[in-house]
Amino acid sequence: xxxxxxxGLHVTAVTVWxxxxxxxxxxxxxxxxxxxxxxxxxxxxxxAARWDRRVTSPAMGLAWILGxxxxxxxxxxxxxxxxxxxxxxxxxxxxxxKLAAGLRRLGEAAPESGVRTVSPLLRFSPLAVIxxxxxxxxxxxxxxx
Ligand code: HEM
Numbered sequence: 001x002x003x004x005x006x007x008g009l010h011v012t013a014v015t016v017w018x019x020x021x022x023x024x025x026x027x028x029x030x031x032x033x034x035x036x037x038x039x040x041x042x043x044x045x046x047x048a049a050r051w052d053r054r055v056t057s058p059a060m061g062l063a064w065i066l067g068x069x070x071x072x073x074x075x076x077x078x079x080x081x082x083x084x085x086x087x088x089x090x091x092x093x094x095x096x097x098k099l100a101a102g103l104r105r106l107g108e109a110a111p112e113s114g115v116r117t118v119s120p121l122l123r124f125s126p127l128a129v130i131x132x133x134x135x136x137x138x139x140x141x142x143x144x145x
Contacts, residue, residue: 003073010066013059018133020056021092024048024099025125028106033117036106045107052100060096064089081143085136092132099125 027048031041067089076082102118110116138144 003070006066006070006073010063010070013062013066016059017056017063017096018129020052020059021096021099021129022126024052024056024096024103025122025129028099028102028118029123029126031106033106034115037109037116042107045103049100049103049107052103056096057100060093064093079143080145081139085139088132088136088139092129092136095125095128095132098122 027044031045035041036045070076071082098119099122102122105116105118108116
């Protein structure tokens with residue numbers, strides 16, 4: 001398969017991954033943990049968790065595999081734009097793990113005392129997803145250094 005085809009598939013996988021992460025991030029920052037396990041919100045959380053398992057996570061895996069394939073096939077090395085890109089991609093992948101766990105956790109019935117919570121920092125996750133995507137795409141397209 002030609003290099004340009006691998007880029008096409010890579011960008012498609014990345015788009016599906018970032019779209020799914022945006023949905024998870026918006027849901028988690030919008031829902032109140034105190035009422036998230038009630039039937040309405042819990043249904044949304046279950047649907048989002050299912051989408052994450054079946055679509056977003058495989059797309060993330062594919063984006064990684066195709067990204068690494070591009071590095072090998074394209075003969076890229078430790079160019080600064082690529083190193084910076086992989087650092088941000090790794091941070092986004094970790095954030096994806098936190099969001100996926102948050103979707104499952106918020107939708108579960110609360111324990112006897114109190115409610116289930118997720119890190120309050122996840123309130124900023126939609127912003128982090130967008131900022132990360134802007135930084136990555138700019139780095140790989142402009143290759144400023
Ligand atoms: C898993 C780590 C990743 C690696 C190792 C990787 C590596 C690469 C490489 C080597 C290219 C080809 C660059 C060229 O030939 O000019 C590329 C293209 C691209 N990557 Fe990634 N990538 C990864 C993840 C991502 C993510 C998460 C995004 C977006 C959020 C992304 C967006 C893009 C875009 C838009 C292009 C096309 C650039 C162009 O054709 O000008 N990549 N990637």
